Amino acid sequence: VLPGLNDGICGMAHYGNTVIAAGAYSSITPKYYKSTDAGLSWTYHDLSSFCEGLVDCYMFDDLNYLISGFSGSNAGNRANILRTSDGGLTWQQVVICSLPGYSYVWKMFFLAGGHGFASIQGQPLILKTIDYGVTWTEIPLGHSNATGLGAIGALNDSVIWVGSQFLNGMYGTTDAGQTWKEYSFGNNMDRMVMTDSLHLICVGHTVYKFTGGNNDVPLEPGIKSQHHFVTLQPNPVTTDLTIKMLLFQSTYVLLDLIDMNGNTVKHLFSGGLYDGKNEKSYSLKDISNGVYTLLFRSNEEFIRIKLMKN
Secondary structure, three states, rough: OOOOOOOOEEEEEEEOOOOEEOOOOOOOOEEEEEEEOOOOOOOEEOOOOOEEEEEEEEEOOOOOOEEEEEEEEEHOOOOOEEEEOOOOOOOEEEEOOOOOOOOOOEEEEOOOOHHHEEEEEOEEEEEEEEOOOOOEEEEEOOOOOOEEEEEEOOOOOOEEEEOOOOOOOEEEOOOOOOOOOOOEEEEOEEEEEEEOOOOOEEEEEEEEEEEOEEEOOOOOOOOOOOOOOEEEEEEOOOEEEEEEEEEEEOEEEEEEEOOOOOOEEEEEEEEEEEOOEEEEEEEEOOOOOOEEEEEEOOOEEEEEEEEHHH
């Protein structure tokens, strides 16, 4: 059992007998965990000075590794990546998303030679590095609906794939991100791995194999897309807000009220909910009039709903 674990783990990585774990995206106190004896014993470290949530991690060696997630409210709750070069004793924020609004760095993927990519959940862009994550550049996808990005992978610097975490579909480029094409295959894609120089495996609700330019049929056919449904009543709201959720499966849910700059105005709920109908009511008397976003996050889906407060 990991010491101090109370929110779960989103990502793990290892180099030899050194193992690190980052968690979780819903962390109240974001921590990363480290073992130097292949998991027999662990230590943990609080990263709340940099992040409010942690999602993924990547190790280059015993001393150099990355952890991704999103910054605290004082920095706008934006997707960011941390880097250490001394085995986790000290950390540096190496990139934070330039666009305002709630977002995460969800997954990281590296090729040989320090070239890597990272998907952003919440904004229609990805990140690229050519120096083992020391510096990063943003690459827009040019598709405004590509805001729930999850799995990411590449065959080289030119051929890059990124999947939708909460919807159906994939995006691909063959010119290093200058242009992107939207594809209709894939369901809730969360992680890509490279098996060799010509093959990628992408997993989510379905499993796909990319083979040297060909998109093969799903390895798990017949799985239908499923989504949660969230409605707000009333909207506009004056005092009391009711959030109605129809969940297709039991899951962990976070509900937050976000202002137009991506700052958390009010944390409403975090916890497990059963599948089916769920309802939560909250007083918004203490919230100033204006335009807000109700942010619904679960293990399966990321939903934004515009809310007017009069």
